[in-house]
Every structure is written in C-alpha cells, then in structure tokens.
Amino acid sequence: MAIRDDLIASMVEAIALLSKKVGDLTAMRPERGPQGERGPEGPAGQDAPPAPEEAIKAAAAAWLEANIAQPADGADGQDGEQGRPPTADEISLAVDIWFEQNSADLTGKDGKDGKNGSDGADGRDGVDGRDGIRGPAGADGVGVAGVEQRKAGEFTVTLTDGREFTLKLPISSSVGSARWQSGGGGLTVFYGAFQDSTSQTPIAAQTITPMSFNQTDFSNGVSMQPNDATKVVISNAGVYNIQWSGQFQNSEVADADVDVWLRINEADVSGSSGRISVPGRHGLTSGHSIIGWNYFLRFDAGDVLQIVWVTEMAGVILEAYPARTDPVALPSTASVVLTVNRVGI
Numbered sequence: 001m002a003i004r005d006d007l008i009a010s011m012v013e014a015i016a017l018l019s020k021k022v023g024d025l026t027a028m029r030p031e032r033g034p035q036g037e038r039g040p041e042g043p044a045g046q047d048a049p050p051a052p053e054e055a056i057k058a059a060a061a062a063w064l065e066a067n068i069a070q071p072a073d074g075a076d077g078q079d080g081e082q083g084r085p086p087t088a089d090e091i092s093l094a095v096d097i098w099f100e101q102n103s104a105d106l107t108g109k110d111g112k113d114g115k116n117g118s119d120g121a122d123g124r125d126g127v128d129g130r131d132g133i134r135g136p137a138g139a140d141g142v143g144v145a146g147v148e149q150r151k152a153g154e155f156t157v158t159l160t161d162g163r164e165f166t167l168k169l170p171i172s173s174s175v176g177s178a179r180w181q182s183g184g185g186g187l188t189v190f191y192g193a194f195q196d197s198t199s200q201t202p203i204a205a206q207t208i209t210p211m212s213f214n215q216t217d218f219s220n221g222v223s224m225q226p227n228d229a230t231k232v233v234i235s236n237a238g239v240y241n242i243q244w245s246g247q248f249q250n251s252e253v254a255d256a257d258v259d260v261w262l263r264i265n266e267a268d269v270s271g272s273s274g275r276i277s278v279p280g281r282h283g284l285t286s287g288h289s290i291i292g293w294n295y296f297l298r299f300d301a302g303d304v305l306q307i308v309w310v311t312e313m314a315g316v317i318l319e320a321y322p323a324r325t326d327p328v329a330l331p332s333t334a335s336v337v338l339t340v341n342r343v344g345i
Contacts, residue, residue: 041115053099060095190236191341192222195334196229200318202311210263211246211307211318211336222340230306232340234299239344244307245292246336250278252315255287262295263306269297278316288319296343307338 064086086094143160158164194213202209210230216223222240225231234240242262250256261273272295279287299305309318320335 053103057095057099060098061091064091064094187342187345188221188236189342190221190234190238191339192219192232193217193337193339194224194232195337196318197320197332197334199320200335202309202314202316205312205314206310208308208310211244211309211338213336213338215334221342225304232305232338234303234305234340235301236342237299237301237345238342239296239298241294241296241339241341241343242305243292243294243339244337245290246309246318247290247320247333248276248278248288248316249319250280250287250289250313250316252280252313254280254313256280256311256313256316258309258311258316260291260307260309262297263308264297264299265304266306269295278311292337305340307336 156164156166193216195215195217196211196213197215200209200212212229213224213232214229221235223233223235225233244260246260248258256278258276258278259273260276262269274293276289276291278289281287318335319333321330321333323332324330
C-alpha cells in the first residue's frame, strides 16, 4: 500500500510537536540557588559513547507507535472511519525524515578538557663512576749534567744518563786569513773596505738617495754587488762592525740638515738614523762638514747592505777633493768611505 503525502506530513508534524514538548520541558528549569562550597575533585569520568543511529531511530519509532493514529480515508461529506495506527513502513519513513532534519542537534557538545596532572618527582642522581686505572709512569728525560773544556778549541758535554759528546769551535781553514784567538779557538774574519772618488749629488731635495762606491780597497767575504755600486753583499753570517764617513759640502746660504741611515735587503734598519747639520756658505766659499759613525749589526749569509741619505736642500752634496799642494800638500779626499768587518758569530 502506498503511503500518502498527507499521512507523512501528519507524522512529521507529530514529531515536531514532540520536539517542542521536549524544548518546553527543558525551558521549565528551576531557578538556580546559591552555589555551595566546592567539593574535592573527583576522578576524571570516561567519555560516554555516542548513541548509535539505529538506537535513536528505534526510540523515535516506538514513541510514534504509542502516540500516533493514522485516520482512514472517508467519503466526501461523511465522517471518516475509526482511525488506525500507522503501519511500520509509515513509521520508518517518518523517523528517517525526522532524523535527517534533526541529526545535527542529537549530538551533545564536546566536553571540557581535563586539568593537567601535577609534575612527577625528579629522579635521583646517578652514582659516580669509579676512577680509571693510573697509567704507568713515563721514562725520565735526559738533561745536561755538565760542560767541561778538556782540550783547546773544544768542549765536552756530559748528559744525565752518562753519555758524552764533544763540541768543537769553528777553526778557519782559509790560507792567510786573520784569526781572533780566544781559548785556543779561532774566528774567521771577513771584511771589506770601499770608497768613492767622485762627488755625489742627491736625486732631489727631500728625496732618499743611496751612497755609491767606485773603489774596493779590501775584500774577504764582503764585496760590492755586480752592476750596483750602492749595494754591499755580506756572504757569511755573523756580527759585523759597520763604519762609514762622508764629506758633505753646502753651497746654500743657510745651514742644512742631512739624515743618514742603513738599509738591509732594502728595508730600513730601526734605530740607525742620524742627523747632521752642514753649515751654509760664507761669501764665495761653501760650507763643509765631515761626519761618520759605526754600528754593530747581525747579518745572515747573503744579506745586502746600503747607506742612504736625504737632505732638506739641493745645494748639499757629498764632495770629493783631489790632492793639492797650495798652500800645503794635502792628499785627496773621498766623498764617502765604508768599512765592514766581522767581529762575532
């Protein structure tokens, strides 16, 4: 038997009436009294499982069967027959429609999150491990027990383990070389002597100019560098005495300052600079001043020595004078003289 639309509408209206009655009962709540003291917190409850869809529909169908009567069809203008209960199919269809319209309201709200539990107690510190086994002692070192000169020119070194070895002082094997004697040993003397017989002018005022040498007087291990008359080559390492002198002439009216210093391998030697004041000319005669000093410096084998100078006035030169006889006989004067000799190792 087909279910008529007006029967379905009648059951839907009955279900709506049921929902309204439930709403009215919910609204008729008693007034809330004052809140009592808060009791101790009970254990956390477990979430209730949601009611299954079939259980909800079964409850709705049972209510409809107990409360809804379906009228029979009557003839126009006459009273209808005694109403009848709805069939199972009619109830099932009405419940499906009601559930589809109200399923969203049948699920309860999410419960509040429970409170965080208190932190657990800290665990105890672990027990320290045992110390490792001590390693074996290292062997004793060997040191110097003493130094003794048993023969001329050599020393015997005794070690703490009883061993001995001999250190011999260097002795020159050069034929005809000079020796510095000390305790039977010897030091080969290397030397060089150089001068220049020409007058030397500065490149310009306030411009560094190296001194040059055109004559070698003596040479043994100290020599002029080929093709550069401003550089002296030290062939052997050691401590050297450097001596120089220069004959300065000033054609300017005013006195002029000149600075002189050393360079090794084209690098300035710290503390080697000296300042000279050359007097100005008087009348037609230029002012003159000869000056010089010496240094003790350590050189490595192959180092290159230079003497450089700078003047504040271009009229200052390094002047060479020839020999003369009037008014008295005088030998010639070199413009610059340099001697280099080794005094230590």
